[in-house]
Amino acid sequence: xxxxxxxxxxxxxxxxxxxxxxxxxxxxxxxxxxxxxxxxxxxxxxxxxxxxxxxxxxxxxxxxxxxxxxxxxxxxxxxxxxxxxxxxxxxxxxxxxxxxxxxxxxxxxxxxxxxxxxxxxxxxxxxxxxxxxxxxxxxxxxxxxxxxxxxxxxxxxxxxxxxxxxxxxxxxxxxxxxxxxxxxxxxxxxxxxxxxxxxxxxxxxxxxxxxxxxxxxxxxxxxxxxxxxxxxxxxxxxxxxxxxxxxxxxxxxxxxxxxxxxxxx
Numbered sequence: 001x002x003x004x005x006x007x008x009x010x011x012x013x014x015x016x017x018x019x020x021x022x023x024x025x026x027x028x029x030x031x032x033x034x035x036x037x038x039x040x041x042x043x044x045x046x047x048x049x050x051x052x053x054x055x056x057x058x059x060x061x062x063x064x065x066x067x068x069x070x071x072x073x074x075x076x077x078x079x080x081x082x083x084x085x086x087x088x089x090x091x092x093x094x095x096x097x098x099x100x101x102x103x104x105x106x107x108x109x110x111x112x113x114x115x116x117x118x119x120x121x122x123x124x125x126x127x128x129x130x131x132x133x134x135x136x137x138x139x140x141x142x143x144x145x146x147x148x149x150x151x152x153x154x155x156x157x158x159x160x161x162x163x164x165x166x167x168x169x170x171x172x173x174x175x176x177x178x179x180x181x182x183x184x185x186x187x188x189x190x191x192x193x194x195x196x197x198x199x200x201x202x203x204x205x206x207x208x209x210x211x212x213x214x215x216x217x218x219x220x221x222x223x224x225x226x227x228x229x230x231x232x233x234x235x236x237x238x239x240x241x242x243x244x245x246x247x248x249x250x251x252x253x254x255x256x257x258x259x260x261x262x263x264x265x
Contacts, residue, residue, distance in 0.1 A: 007053060008117050008147040010075035011047060011050070012038050014039065014043075014047050014245075015047050015051055017036075017037065017066065018033060018047060018048070018051065018057070019051070019056060020056070021033075021036075022032075022057060022064065022065070022117055026173040027060075027063055027064070027065045027066075027122060027137065027141045028064055029062050029063035030044055030048075030063050030064075030116075031047065031062075031063075032122075032191075033064075034064075034079070038073045038113070039077060042067075042134055043049045047150040047209065048064050051064070052064075057204060058117070058233045060117040060118065061092070061095070061117070061118045061120055062120060062121045062127075063120070063184070064120075065117060065137070065140075066094065067229050075225075085158060086215040086217075086239040086240075087111045087215055088114055088118075088254065089108060089185050089239050089260040090113035090114065090115075090214075090215060090237050090238060090239055090260070091111070091115040091117065091118040091120055091213070092210060092260065093237050093258055093260045093261075094115050094118075094213055094237045094258070094261070095115060095118040095119060095120070096124070097176065097184060097211060097235070098119070098123070098176070099125065099175075100120075100122055100123055100124055100176050100213055101125045101217065102125040102176065103125055103126040103173070103175050104125065104126070104127055104128070104174055104175060104176045104177070104178065105127075105172075105174040105176070105177040105178065105206070106127055106128070106129045106131060106134050106136075106178050106205050107127040107129075107130075107131070107177065107178060107180045107203060108129075108130055108157045108158065108159030108196075109131070109157065109180030109181075110155075110166050110180075110213060111180050111213045111214065112131065112134070112179070112180045112213055113133050113134055113137070115130065115178050115213060116131075116134045116137050116138065117137065119141075119143070119157060121143055122143075123143055123144050124143065124144055125145070126144060126145040126147060126159050126171055127144055127145070127146055127147065127148075128145070128147040128149065128174055128203075129146070129148065129149065130148070130149040130151070130159050130161065130165050130167075130199055131157075131159050132153065132158045132159065132160070132168075133158050134215075135148050138215060141161065147172065148160075149164075149165045149168045149169055149199075150164055150165065150168060150169070151163070151164040151165030151199075152164070152165075154195060154196070157196065159196075159198045159199075160199075161195055161196060161198075161201075162195075162198075162212035163198075164222065165199045165202070166199055166202045166262050167200040169199065169203055169205075169206060170202060170205075170206070172206050173206050173208075174203075174206055174207050174208070175207070175208050175209070176207060176208065176209050176210075176211055177203050177204060177206075177207035177209070177210045177211065178211050178213055179200065179203070179204070179210055179211065179212050179213065179233075180212075180213060181212060181214055181218055181223075181227065182221075182222045182223035183218050183219075183222050183223035184212070184214055184219055184242070184246070185219070185222070185246065186228065186246055186249050187230075187231075187246050187249075188226060188227065188228055188229040188230050188232075188233075188248065189212060189226075189227045189228050189230075190222070190223035190224070190225060190226055191223060191225045191227045192223050192224070192225070193225065196225075197225055197227055200210065200225065200227055201228065202228075204228060204232055209234035209235065209260050210232060210233050210234050210235075211233075211234060211236075211238070212233050212235070212236045213236045213237050213238075214236065214237075214238050215238060215239055216238060216239055216242070217236075219238070219242040219243065219246060228249075229253070230249050230250060230252075230255055231254075233253070233255050234255065234256065235245075235255065235256040235257075235258055236250060236255055236256070236257050237258045237259075238257070238258075238259065239259070239260060241257070241259060241260070242257075246252050
């Protein structure tokens with residue numbers, strides 16, 4: 001037995017080491033943990049499940065991260081906890097739309113952040129984003145290129161917004177924008193505040209296709225600011241099919257509806 005495996009032959013010791021690594025980097029892969037701790041992949045995954053049950057970590061594709069990303073702003077963390085299982089299902093479905101070298105834009109928000117968490121270790125493309133948590137997550141993971149859009153920081157969404165952000169966006173082009181929203185109905189997609197709208201619209205304008213990530217609660221709530229009608233959206237990824245009237249509007253606007261294989265319907 002190697003010195004490393006003797007040191008980490010107890011579950012409490014391994015879990016302490018995992019937490020120490022997370023405090024340093026914010027994300028650790030399963031492959032790195034098995035190599036460092038000298039135990040099997042199955043043992044590491046069992047440790048991670050135990051830590052996740054205690055709320056100490058968040059298990060994501062390929063590894064583990066701190067519970068709600070490197071930033072713990074109360075408003076962001078609170079929203080991340082709403083329909084968390086649904087957001088994970090949506091992210092796991094949407095990530096299948098991304099190629100290993102694609103250039104994508106990831107909007108600010110907790111559902112879109114879940115998509116960033118779901119990116120595989122093999123991703124070597126580029127991520128354009130104005131989300132501070134997404135930027136920090138990508139930096140900690142060290143995979144793919146990050147193009148950060150600067151500007152004024154909106155504390156509630158942990159995102160850059162404003163004229164500088166819009167100007168920076170206009171000089172770019174992406175294959176796919178993964179868009180978040182506060183609400184959606186028969187007319188289209190809504191945001192909570194008008195200050196968010198210009199940046200989101202600028203991202204829509206530079207994308208070849210726009211994928212809306214929205215859990216089922218977004219189709220039964222309301223928000224005051226109309227962002228765009230359905231004809232600006234290419235695909236909707238959600239965890240439950242929306243109402244018949246919304247599905248009719250999606251069909252009329254030629255919007256594809258994607259549901260997880262193990263959706264709640």
